[in-house]
Amino acid sequence: MRAYGCRVCGSALYFENSVCVSCGTNLGYSREEDAIVPVDEEGRYVDAGGFIWHVCCNLNLSGCTWLARLEGGACFSCDLTRVRPSDADLAGIAKYPIAERAKRQLIVELDGLGFPVIGKDAVNGGDPVKGLCFDLLSSTEEPVVIGHADGVITIDLAEGDDAHRERLRDELDEPYRTMLGHFRHEVGHYYQWQLVRDPDTVARCRELFGDETADYQAAIDAHYGQGAPAGWEQSYLTTYATMHPHEDFAETWAHYLHICDTVETAAQYGLTSVAGVAAFSQFRDLVTGVWVPLSTALNMINRSMGNGDLYPFVIPEPVLAKLDFIASLRP
Numbered sequence: 001m002r003a004y005g006c007r008v009c010g011s012a013l014y015f016e017n018s019v020c021v022s023c024g025t026n027l028g029y030s031r032e033e034d035a036i037v038p039v040d041e042e043g044r045y046v047d048a049g050g051f052i053w054h055v056c057c058n059l060n061l062s063g064c065t066w067l068a069r070l071e072g073g074a075c076f077s078c079d080l081t082r083v084r085p086s087d088a089d090l091a092g093i094a095k096y097p098i099a100e101r102a103k104r105q106l107i108v109e110l111d112g113l114g115f116p117v118i119g120k121d122a123v124n125g126g127d128p129v130k131g132l133c134f135d136l137l138s139s140t141e142e143p144v145v146i147g148h149a150d151g152v153i154t155i156d157l158a159e160g161d162d163a164h165r166e167r168l169r170d171e172l173d174e175p176y177r178t179m180l181g182h183f184r185h186e187v188g189h190y191y192q193w194q195l196v197r198d199p200d201t202v203a204r205c206r207e208l209f210g211d212e213t214a215d216y217q218a219a220i221d222a223h224y225g226q227g228a229p230a231g232w233e234q235s236y237l238t239t240y241a242t243m244h245p246h247e248d249f250a251e252t253w254a255h256y257l258h259i260c261d262t263v264e265t266a267a268q269y270g271l272t273s274v275a276g277v278a279a280f281s282q283f284r285d286l287v288t289g290v291w292v293p294l295s296t297a298l299n300m301i302n303r304s305m306g307n308g309d310l311y312p313f314v315i316p317e318p319v320l321a322k323l324d325f326i327a328s329l330r331p
């Protein structure tokens with residue numbers, strides 16, 4: 001994340017701030033400027049071109065701080081949500097802001113890396129076929145399977161409940177499970193669908209991740225029946241990645257986003273002198289030269305506070321090649 005500052009008093013701001021705690025100025029996030037900007041009493045911001053922006057209509061519902069084009073309308077990020085919990089679903093509504101917050105962080109990172117974020121709503125300039133949208137459902141109301149299909153990402157809002165998510169993490173023997181991680185993984189399926197299309201790219205992807213046409217249900221049955229193959233650590237980041245080539249791609253994609261975002265944050269706050277992810281022509285050089293020492297230090301810092309490791313993973317050599325491939329998909 002970038003280190004955002006208040007344009008009125010210069011104080012440091014968290015990305016989620018809707019008010020500057022130092023000077024009391026009301027704030028909104030401008031995606032066009034990638035900046036947190038002051039808004040007036042009516043929640044308006046006038047940009048350099050004279051266009052009037054309005055605070056998103058979901059500010060009070062989901063804590064959305066982004067600016068919308070229309071008065072009383074939703075922002076770009078909220079517009080990507082196709083289904084949200086009903087007002088009567090109190091458990092879902094309580095966790096809804098956690099999912100929307102993770103989605104906004106995801107979009108900012110994708111914007112920064114240059115990956116196109118296009119919705120499905122043609123009225124808003126989206127593409128009904130190739131676009132992206134989100135169904136934020138609540139498994140307290142109905143069974144929900146987190147996943148991606150044809151540009152629709154389904155998220156279970158129950159994952160916003162710490163006790164629920166931690167119980168699943170423990171049951172599935174995962175070292176890491178977060179709402180943001182779910183968004184990063186699922187959007188990886190979307191970008192594989194969108195960006196790995198021409199025959200050369202498909203062939204290279206298959207070489208690295210395996211044959212993605214392999215039967216998915218059989219892969220699920222094998223994974224949950226027998227577990228990950230012995231020695232999986234030599235070629236994969238996680239046991240889940242061993243299940244199917246699509247899952248390996250999505251897991252590796254999620255780590256690509258974890259690494260890019262965390263290195264950028266470290267650079268913004270002076271923890272590394274790296275100019276940015278783009279300073280390396282090979283992503284693997286960033287991983288071995290910057291990410292491994294940085295994440296080791298961050299793990300030690302977390303341990304100093306009695307917390308678990310920030311990055312509880314080891315990256316084997318074959319994963320460096322997979323990460324390089326994913327980095328090469330950047331437009």
Ligand SMILES: [Zn+2]
Nearest residue numbers: 006009020023
């Ligand atoms: Zn301020």
Ligand SMILES: [Zn+2]
Nearest residue numbers: 056064075078
């Ligand atoms: Zn919004």
Ligand SMILES: [Zn+2]
Nearest residue numbers: 185189247250
């Ligand atoms: Zn997946």
